[in-house]
Amino acid sequence: MSSVDVITRSQPEPDGVAAILARYAAIVDDFQSLLAISQTPLPVSFWHNPLKGDAIALPDVLTQQGVALEPIPWWPGAWRSPHWPSPGNTVPFAAGWYYVQEEIAMAAVAALDPQPGEVILDLCAAPGGKTAQIALRNPTGTVIANELHAARMPSLTATINRLGLTQVITMQEDGRSLPLPNFSFDRVLVDAPCSGEGNLRRRKRQQPWQPDHGLRMAAAQQKLLSRALDLVKPGGTVVYSTCTFAPEENEAVLDAVLGDRAEVVPFAIPRLRYQPGLTQWQGETYRADIAHAQRYFPHLNNTGGFFVARLQRTAAPALTTEPLESSKGISSPPNASGLAIAESPLGPICDRFGIPPAAFDTYDCWATGKRRYWLRDRTSQLPDELSPQTLGLSCATQTNLGLKPSTAFLQRFGQLAQQNVIHLPDWEAVAEFLRGGSQPLSANVQPGYVHVRFQAFELGCGYYRGGYLESQIPKILRRELAGIGGN
Ligand SMILES: C[S@@+](CC[C@H](N)C(=O)[O-])C[C@H]1O[C@@H](n2cnc3c(N)ncnc32)[C@H](O)[C@@H]1O
Structure with missing residues (x-):
C-alpha cells in the first residue's frame, strides 16, 4: 500500500x-x-x-x-x-x-x-x-x-x-x-x-x-x-x-x-x-x-x-460596530464573486435518488458560472462586502451526461437515497472505486449517475452504464487502496 x-x-x-x-x-x-x-x-x-x-x-x-x-x-x-x-x-x-x-x-x-x-x-x-x-x-x-x-x-x-x-x-x-x-x-x-x-x-x-x-x-x-x-x-x-x-x-x-x-x-x-x-x-x-x-x-x-x-x-474605538443582521441569510448575490442564487439542482437530484425534498428545507443552492452548484445552510450568513470563492458544500455540476451530484454531496446526504444506489460487494470493489477505476457490476439501477455505498460507508458518485460502474471520485480523494481488506 x-x-x-x-x-x-x-x-x-x-x-x-x-x-x-x-x-x-x-x-x-x-x-x-x-x-x-x-x-x-x-x-x-x-x-x-x-x-x-x-x-x-x-x-x-x-x-x-x-x-x-x-x-x-x-x-x-x-x-x-x-x-x-x-x-x-x-x-x-x-x-x-x-x-x-x-x-x-x-x-x-x-x-x-x-x-x-x-x-x-x-x-x-x-x-x-x-x-x-x-x-x-x-x-x-x-x-x-x-x-x-x-x-x-x-x-x-x-x-x-x-x-x-x-x-x-x-x-x-x-x-x-x-x-x-x-x-x-x-x-x-x-x-x-x-x-x-x-x-x-x-x-x-x-x-x-x-x-x-x-x-x-x-x-x-x-x-x-x-x-x-x-x-x-x-x-x-x-x-x-x-x-x-x-x-x-x-x-x-x-x-x-x-x-x-x-x-x-x-x-x-x-x-x-x-x-x-x-x-x-x-x-x-x-x-x-x-x-x-x-x-x-x-x-x-x-x-x-x-x-x-x-x-x-476592549471597547477601544472600533473601525466599525455594525452588527451583522442576524439570521437573514443571503438575500442577494454577492457581486464580486460571480455567485448567484441558482435554479436549484436539488429537485432533479431528489427525483433521481428518491430523497425526500423536505430534507433540504433549510438549505439553498448557489451557482458559480453556469455549471457548478453549491449547497449552503440557510442559517449561515454572507457579508455582502466580502467576495467568496466557495459557498458551502460542492453540490453538483452540469455535465454533457446530465446533472452530476458531487461525491461530497452524496457522502453527506446519500444515506437518504432510496433508489439508484449501488452497494459494492466487497473490499476489492471498494478499492477499485476509490482508485477511480471502472468495474463490471450487475446492479438494479437506471443508467446514469448513481450513489455508491459499502456497508455503512457512503462512498460517493459513480456512473453506471452497460453493466459497468465508473467511479466519479474526485482526484483529490483517490487512494491507492491495494490491500484494503486491512482498512
Ligand atoms: C498554520 S497554517 C494554518 C493551518 C490551519 N489553520 C489548519 O488548522 O488547517 C497558516 C496558513 O496561513 C496561510 N497564510 C500565510 N500568510 C497569510 C496571509 N497573509 N493571509 C492569510 N493566510 C496566510 C498559509 O498559507 C497557511 O495556509
Whole structure:
C-alpha cells in the first residue's frame, strides 16, 4: 500500500534536536524530558466527524483493523495512535468519518470556544482542520475561512467537501489587509504562519530558529493579529496561535500589537498541561497579561509544540460596530464573486435518488458560472462586502451526461437515497472505486449517475452504464487502496 500519510512520521537527528532546542533551555521546565521526547516520533491523532458515521463505531472499525488507539482525554471524540503509518489511507477517511490533526493543534479551537449562531472568521485557514472544528462546534453559525495562497485553496475546499460542511464560506485574501466589512465578527482565529519549530518530531530536517526568517514571520504575524483586532467586535474573542517555540513570534507579537485594543485573558482546557506565556525574554519585558497565554512544550502532553493566546477586544474605538443582521441569510448575490442564487439542482437530484425534498428545507443552492452548484445552510450568513470563492458544500455540476451530484454531496446526504444506489460487494470493489477505476457490476439501477455505498460507508458518485460502474471520485480523494481488506 502506498503511503498517503497526512502526518509524515519522520524525526530529526538527535544533534539537530539539541541544536534547535538549546535556545529554550532556560524557559522550559524539565528540559531533559523535552530533549528526550523530541527524539521520538509523534503519535498520530484524529477526531471523529459528527456529520458522518458514528463516534462509537469509528474506533471499533479502526481497532478491528489493528490500529492501536487511545482516547484523547481533553478533546471528546478524538483519539491518538502511537503507530499508524497511513491514517489517510482508509475507507472511513475517504468517506469523511474523521480528520487527522496534530493533537496539540486542537487547543486553538478549544481556546476559541465557538458558540452557536456566531459568525467566526478563520483568517489563515488552509488546509482547514480548525475551520472544520469551528464549524462543527457552531452548526447554526457561519465560518468564513480565508487563505492567502491560491495553491492551498484546494486543500481547504477538499476538507470542507470530505467532511460535508455546509456553513463554511471560503475566501482568498491577504489576511493582513482583509477588506473590512460593515459589521464585526464574533470571534476570529489567527492560526498564524510561523517558523514551525513545534513540528520537529515529524520533520527529518529542521534548522534552529533563524533570526532573519523568524523576524520576517513576526512582522507578518503582527499585521495579521492587528487586522483580526480590526475585524472582531468589541468584547469579542481573538485567538492567536502558532506552532513555534520562539517568543519573537509569540509573546513579542502580542506585546507589539495589543496596546489598549485587547487583553490577554485566561482560559482553561481541562487535562492539558502547559507553561504560562513569558513576560521576559532575552532582556525584553512583556506586558503582564501575556502570562495568561499557554505554551505547550512536547514533553508536557506527548505532542508537538504549540502556543495559544486568547484575547478579548476592549471597547477601544472600533473601525466599525455594525452588527451583522442576524439570521437573514443571503438575500442577494454577492457581486464580486460571480455567485448567484441558482435554479436549484436539488429537485432533479431528489427525483433521481428518491430523497425526500423536505430534507433540504433549510438549505439553498448557489451557482458559480453556469455549471457548478453549491449547497449552503440557510442559517449561515454572507457579508455582502466580502467576495467568496466557495459557498458551502460542492453540490453538483452540469455535465454533457446530465446533472452530476458531487461525491461530497452524496457522502453527506446519500444515506437518504432510496433508489439508484449501488452497494459494492466487497473490499476489492471498494478499492477499485476509490482508485477511480471502472468495474463490471450487475446492479438494479437506471443508467446514469448513481450513489455508491459499502456497508455503512457512503462512498460517493459513480456512473453506471452497460453493466459497468465508473467511479466519479474526485482526484483529490483517490487512494491507492491495494490491500484494503486491512482498512
Ligand atoms: C498554520 S497554517 C494554518 C493551518 C490551519 N489553520 C489548519 O488548522 O488547517 C497558516 C496558513 O496561513 C496561510 N497564510 C500565510 N500568510 C497569510 C496571509 N497573509 N493571509 C492569510 N493566510 C496566510 C498559509 O498559507 C497557511 O495556509
